[in-house]
Amino acid sequence: MDAAGWEQQGCQLCEREHYAAAIAAFDRAIAGDPTFSKAWNSRGNALSGLKRFAEALAAYDRAVLMQPNYHQAWFNRGLLLTEMMAYGTALECFDRAIDLHPDPCYLHARETVWLNQKLTPFLVY
Numbered sequence: 001m002d003a004a005g006w007e008q009q010g011c012q013l014c015e016r017e018h019y020a021a022a023i024a025a026f027d028r029a030i031a032g033d034p035t036f037s038k039a040w041n042s043r044g045n046a047l048s049g050l051k052r053f054a055e056a057l058a059a060y061d062r063a064v065l066m067q068p069n070y071h072q073a074w075f076n077r078g079l080l081l082t083e084m085m086a087y088g089t090a091l092e093c094f095d096r097a098i099d100l101h102p103d104p105c106y107l108h109a110r111e112t113v114w115l116n117q118k119l120t121p122f123l124v125y
Helices: 003-015 019-032 037-049 053-066 071-083 087-100 104-122
Strands: none
Touching: 003 019, 003 037, 019 037, 037 053, 037 071, 053 071, 071 087, 071 104, 087 104
């Protein structure tokens, strides 16, 4: 199977929440093509599903390093940073994704993060 086939298999495994198996498939895709930014992005999604945030962030970083105009990777990076409550950096990622592709989903995510960022100081832990 080629890199695209492994990436597709990994995405199917992610859809079924078999994240560890998906990561193995994405690793096979990346071994076949280390510059395959879609596989790096998808690997980040699987790692995020396992709450392995540092590794997920590194995977998204690789995806956008190799393909700076990859709006989905910028969006996914923003989602991860939102989950990590790194709202300022998440907003930067959403802005980058929106600049590249003004998807309404991206706009909504940015507005939600902006609101969370404003409300966070008022939350009692």
